Amino acid sequence: MPDTFTLIKNRTEPRLGQLERALATDGSARPAWVIAILASVLIFTTVVDVLGNLLVIISVFRNRKLRNSGNVFVVSLAFADLVVAFYPYPLVLYALFHDGWALGNTQCMVSGFLMGLSVIGSIFNITGIAVNRYCYICHSFSYSRLYSYRNTLLFVALIWLLTVVAIVPNFFVGSLRYDPRVYSCTFAQNVSSSYTVAVVVVHFLVPIAVVTFCYLRIWVLVIQVRRKVKTEESPRLKPSDLRNFITMFVVFVLFAICWAPLNLIGLAVAIDPSRVAPHIPEWLFVVSYFMAYFNSCLNAIIYGLLNRNFRNEYKRIVTSVWVTRLFVTETSRAATDGRSMKSKQSPPPPLNNNESVRDRVNKESLK
Template sequence: MSCSTVSCYKAELQGSNHTFPILYQPSAAVTILQASVMIFTIVTDIVGNALVILSVLQNKKLQTPSNIFVISLSAADLMVALYPYPLITHAILQKTWTLGHVQCKVTSIINGLSLTGSVYNILLIAINRYFCICHSNKYDKIYSMKNTSCYVFLTWIAIIALLLPMATTDTLQYDPRIYSCVFNITANMSLTLIMAAFQFIIPITIVLFCYLRIWILVIHVKYRIRQDSKQKLKPSEVRNLLTMFAVFVTFAICWGPFSFIGLVVGFSPTGKAPTVPDWLLVQSYFMAYINSCLNGIVYGVFNHNFRSEYKKIVLSPCTFLSKLLQKMF
């Protein structure tokens, strides 16, 4: 390719109402692989996150303040499976975007909404676990069901406000390597630094701090248990901690390459940003896409209550839906 940065495709984005030129030509095998990954992600995302939400609605043991954040995180994951991912899959199979400029931009905004929603819900979960384990005497007062619902609502308002500059400026540009519009990190360096700080650096730093303090306390308590049996952590608290920590680790692994590339390019001096190989950029995006379908699997693997509800829903869907409708109406 003669051009390897998103800005090279700005003219194509602005000058076409329906189809963007085919500037990137992967092999048939790569196209099939990419489409297969997207289809698998869409199906697993919808099924897994639907199971998570239905499990919480059905099982009273799962109807806790911390699981309000889990539902919110599932909603962030579901939104991309229902709209952007099917359109991106269509573009992969067509080898170009054929659905027009407006939908290209909307898919990018919803992708950003899902990413930021995931980051901030993982942040809320980490803070929740921090208070539950490190400040348990304050937990019930801070995390009532009403308060927790309010925290989630205000967080989503903040997420939408954070994305407004990206949605209202000319920084979303078509990149044929990933068949969609993306945020051009070189178009507005001030906005790039703000987005990097509030979308990644600040929330992830807080999450790491919370889990570091939690694990230090857990290790201390376990050590003291060997000396006396007065101080203990409830097994349910430890299991819940492991589940939520696994969600964070999964997110970090999947979004790590994408975030690292963005930070390196964004913080490079003007005109000296390193050229990112096509294969690395594409791989980082597809790893990020896959993350949206993994949380439902993590809950099923690490949490017995979720796993039990999954079995009930899958093995007796009609009975489950009947009981759920009775509860709702």
């Protein structure tokens, strides 16, 4: 396997653009305040990512109102966001404080695979959510048959299968490389122009187009219902359905905002790597990359702000954890106080000359 990666690297090395060759020899360290800002963003993202997405998953399993076919995709999306918090993000954080440290070949491949699993899995799950909402609102009569429990699980499994299939070509093209600008192993945009264009189109532009179509159709229906235009295919929207749609629409918009700069940079570099890549400011690439990082912690926050059921379940989970913690603390404190009271009890006074042990016992029992 190492020989295969070496051959791939040797084949792709001549195609590297000027920017990547310059970065390979660049040993300049960033100012301490820049490192502090990047580290703070990454720490905040990691903590909120783990806590928020765990809350989402637990909420769906605990709350009967949240256990529906649409939220199966929400749980899948939360899992995709969690993936990066347990391996790639900690490695990036370690590299931030150890300037010049780089991933080994195996670490780079594993980190790049998990990063791709999270990124591509997120956009594919967001697409699945949009299609689900479109079928639920615009084709409600056939929704129950199309999104049965079994079919929904099959759709989610298909999403993850397509995600893995989309990542595998990177290992043959040799596009997963350590980038010192963002301290992580990531997709190298200037390894192959045609492959970069294909990645941006298939992994970003096509899903965005599908999601946009679905949400535009939903908005048209919402406007029709608001204006009381009755048609055969126009069901009466419930307020909860409208809130759920708005929540998922905001999730999509934030994803597009966070990931658009990085994808547009990749598309520009792919068109003419030798001329465009050297003129892209390093700060712009770094900011766009950390914006993409930041997106993984936003979804759980959006659910809590815009969805009443998620918000109430968040409160119940946090309250139950807090009450359990107080109960354990008070129990341990009471046990400690009981042991200390026993240890502080004074020994009985010595026996008098004319007093026997039996007399002492009788006195104690009469008290």
